[in-house]
Amino acid sequence: MGMIENLFGTLFGGDRNLVRDTVEVFRENAEAGADRGAKAQSQAMNQYGEEFSAPVKGGFDKFMDGVNRLPRPALALGTLGLFVSAMVAPLWFAERMQGIALVPEPLWWLLGVVVSFYFGARHQVKTQEFQRSIVETVKLAPKVVENIEMISRLRSDSVGVASPGFDARLSTQALGAEDNLALREWLEGR
Known part of the structure; x- marks a missing residue:
């Protein structure tokens, strides 16, 4: 042991x-x-x-959030304002455009980069949402094709639309001669 x-x-x-x-x-x-x-x-x-808990925002944070929301509406409304000013005061508009013509090309490039980065992220998000909606729409395609086929079968000029199918009573009524007074009067009038 x-x-x-x-x-x-x-x-x-x-x-x-x-x-x-x-x-x-x-x-x-x-x-x-x-x-x-x-x-x-x-x-x-x-x-x-x-990470996603909402911190208590102070006045400065709220102010900066508001400032971050300004560029898109400011650019859109500013562009519309330029069109209006060109129609209302063409000489004033021409003077301002002459001033813009003096802006050096590197500064235009810099503005293009800033605007591209600012709007690029938004464009990417919107593009992804658009692609998701396309996928959802494509999923509906078989049902849409089925609905179109069903609707086309209901047209009066499609073949067999007046077919009584397998209903014998309806077939005999369709083939049987009925007395149609309006048709008889029309034929007699010819």
Whole structure:
């Protein structure tokens, strides 16, 4: 009995388990892995929540948000204002355009870069939304084709539209001669 006890003491004694330790070299401990996964997910969710929590904005932050919203409407309204001013006061407009003609070309390039970067991000977002809407529309194509085929079958000039189908009573009524007074009067009048 002492030899077996020594063997088990060697394998499992001293707060260790030789079998478990050996197996964990080749396979992860499921319980420890689940614990690590839960901790990682909890930390990620906490970080995500902190990132998107709405901080209390001060007056300066609110002012800067308002300033960031001004360029697009200012450019659009300014451009419309130029068209109006060209019609209302052509001489005043011509004087201003002569001043713009003096702006050096590198400054125009710089303005183009600034405007491109500013509007480029918005354009990319709108393009992605447009592509998503195209995908949704393409998904509807089979139903649209089916509806068009069904509607075209209802046209009066399509073949077989007046066919009674398998309804025998309707077939005999369609083939049977009826007395049509208006048709008889018309034929007699010819």
